[in-house]
Amino acid sequence: MAGVTAMKPVTGMLRRGLVLDLSTALGLGVSCGYFWWYGYHLPRVRGRDNFYTRLEAQRAEELSS
Template structure:
């Protein structure tokens, strides 16, 4: 008799597995967006604005 060591996923276990995976993906997506738009993008924009200001000052000095 060749039986597998693990039973097939059925019923309640399948429902819980789908719920767990769905929640994990949803929460992961939410926290990923919170990081990206709440921390990463403002910090990147602040850095880019700083270097743009430096470049504008350098360009103004070289034109005079």
């Protein structure tokens, strides 16, 4: 037992790590969500809406002719 030394208690490490992990996860999640929404989803929806708008205009033109 002569080689046993006292270690200082680990206090606050779990809380600090948990806060860091949660803030990192939330930050990355929100960033990826914004990228997906504005970089992928909205352009695809606009393209789809433009396609159907053109298709409807074409059909209306054919019916009126």
